[in-house]
Amino acid sequence: MKTLRLYDFLPSGNGYKIRLLLTQIGMPFERIEVDITKGESRTPDFLGKNSNGKIPVLEVEPGRYLAESNAIMTYLSEGTEFLPYDPFLRAQVLQWLFFEQYSHEPYIATLRFWISILDKAQEYHEVIEQKREPGYAALMVMEKHLSNHAYFVGERYTIADIGLFAYTHVADEGGFDLTRFPAIQDWIERVKAQPAYISITEELTSSS
Amino acid sequence: MKTLRLYDFLPSGNGYKIRLLLTQIGMPFERIEVDITKGESRTPDFLGKNSNGKIPVLEVEPGRYLAESNAIMTYLSEGTEFLPYDPFLRAQVLQWLFFEQYSHEPYIATLRFWISILDKAQEYHEVIEQKREPGYAALMVMEKHLSNHAYFVGERYTIADIGLFAYTHVADEGGFDLTRFPAIQDWIERVKAQPAYISITEELTSSS
Numbered sequence: 001m002k003t004l005r006l007y008d009f010l011p012s013g014n015g016y017k018i019r020l021l022l023t024q025i026g027m028p029f030e031r032i033e034v035d036i037t038k039g040e041s042r043t044p045d046f047l048g049k050n051s052n053g054k055i056p057v058l059e060v061e062p063g064r065y066l067a068e069s070n071a072i073m074t075y076l077s078e079g080t081e082f083l084p085y086d087p088f089l090r091a092q093v094l095q096w097l098f099f100e101q102y103s104h105e106p107y108i109a110t111l112r113f114w115i116s117i118l119d120k121a122q123e124y125h126e127v128i129e130q131k132r133e134p135g136y137a138a139l140m141v142m143e144k145h146l147s148n149h150a151y152f153v154g155e156r157y158t159i160a161d162i163g164l165f166a167y168t169h170v171a172d173e174g175g176f177d178l179t180r181f182p183a184i185q186d187w188i189e190r191v192k193a194q195p196a197y198i199s200i201t202e203e204l205t206s207s208s
Numbered sequence: 209m210k211t212l213r214l215y216d217f218l219p220s221g222n223g224y225k226i227r228l229l230l231t232q233i234g235m236p237f238e239r240i241e242v243d244i245t246k247g248e249s250r251t252p253d254f255l256g257k258n259s260n261g262k263i264p265v266l267e268v269e270p271g272r273y274l275a276e277s278n279a280i281m282t283y284l285s286e287g288t289e290f291l292p293y294d295p296f297l298r299a300q301v302l303q304w305l306f307f308e309q310y311s312h313e314p315y316i317a318t319l320r321f322w323i324s325i326l327d328k329a330q331e332y333h334e335v336i337e338q339k340r341e342p343g344y345a346a347l348m349v350m351e352k353h354l355s356n357h358a359y360f361v362g363e364r365y366t367i368a369d370i371g372l373f374a375y376t377h378v379a380d381e382g383g384f385d386l387t388r389f390p391a392i393q394d395w396i397e398r399v400k401a402q403p404a405y406i407s408i409t410e411e412l413t414s415s416s
Contacts, residue, residue, distance in 0.1 A: 051349050051352050051353065052307060052311055052349050054311075060296065064296070066296075066299050066300070066303060067303050067307075068302065068303045068306035068307060068310075069306075070302070070306050071299055071300075071302035071303040071305075071306050072299070074299065074302055075295065075296070075298075075299035075302075078295060087283065087286060088268065088272070088274075088283070090283075091274050091279055091280070091282065091283035092274070092279075094276065094278070094279035094282055094283075094302075095274060095275050095276045095279040097279075097306075098276035098277075098278050098279050098305075098306070098309055099260060099275075099276060101306055101309050101310045102276075102309045102310065102313070102314075103260055103262075105310070106310075106314065141259050141260050144259050145259065
């Protein structure tokens with residue numbers, strides 16, 4: 001089997017989803033760092049890999065690229081314990097992954113990026129406050145579900161959990177107070193206790 | 209087979225994706241109108257169906273609900289000609305559907321909603337102009353792809369096309385000038401020429 005190549009940015013939660021899943025599946029990969037804060041995902045070369053100019057991008061085989069973190073996770077988890085086989089459970093996994101990209105990531109991840117990665121809390125003050133309420137609304141939807149479920153789908157750990165964990169567990173870096181959400185906090189501990197867990201900025205031995 | 213029930217809002221492009229796909233698959237369904245402009249998707253009853261308070265929601269069987277338009281489409285198209293069987297092509301379909309929800313819908317659909325559905329172009333003037341540039345950027349990504357592809361994945365019509373068509377073909381209702389995008393315009397005509405095509409606000413005979 002060829003080694004997969006992951007175009008990635010270490011602080012990125014979207015990149016982390018793929019790193020964590022590949023590590024838990026036990027699939028080796030090579031990591032190529034792309035510093036998005038320096039425009040490295042907008043070069044002509046990178047746009048040839050993903051015309052939308054975003055990481056992560058997985059090079060499945062030389063010259064064959066796949067973008068969008070949740071599409072990459074779905075592809076990689078096919079046939080593994082991380083993606084249910086039952087059609088309705090699979091659909092629920094996708095439901096939560098689309099929830100993550102539409103109702104969660106633009107608020108939870110974006111505030112972390114502006115505040116803790118770019119260090120522009122002052123400059124972006126106004127738009128940060130606009131994004132605060134919908135961010136908390138997304139956390140409330142998660143809290144409600146986790147109040148009577150151990151995981152998001154089928155009562156076991158799947159890519160729906162990885163997808164939502166990536167930015168939720170570091171939401172405090174975007175100024176969100178997670179102590180208001182006890183069920184989310186318990187779930188975070190359950191995810192961290194999974195076999196082969198790695199932290200978000202853990203440098204991997206297989207990294208380039 | 210039980211009749212599927214779709215909780216929907218007629219002007220919604222996200223709802224339209226499901227209506228169009230079900231009609232093209234030839235699967236009967238009952239449509240329940242939920243007027244999101246009157247808060248009908250935020251009632252306790254509706255939040256019991258989708259705690260995120262958004263349409264469309266598909267009732268697969270009594271009491272079993274699925275939310276997120278692109279998750280619903282993936283579920284319904286399984287085993288049909290509208291979703292490829294090849295794993296990498298399927299992954300590309302999901303890539304475009306996640307692109308749609310993250311990089312396209314929040315700009316293209318939201319401006320149409322504010323300008324043409326809510327009629328609040330004046331009130332939302334400032335934020336509308338902030339969303340103009342990323343909306344055009346998404347259309348440019350589509351234009352580039354369609355300049356040498358007839359459809360988004362595998363050179364045939366799939367749910368990736370339905371997902372992107374839903375709001376793109378009415379982008380002018382959000383003030384986007386589609387005449388700048390000849391490849392998108394040609395693709396819109398190819399989609400409209402598909403068998404069993406219905407328009408976005410076409411009242412269906414099976415509607416409730």
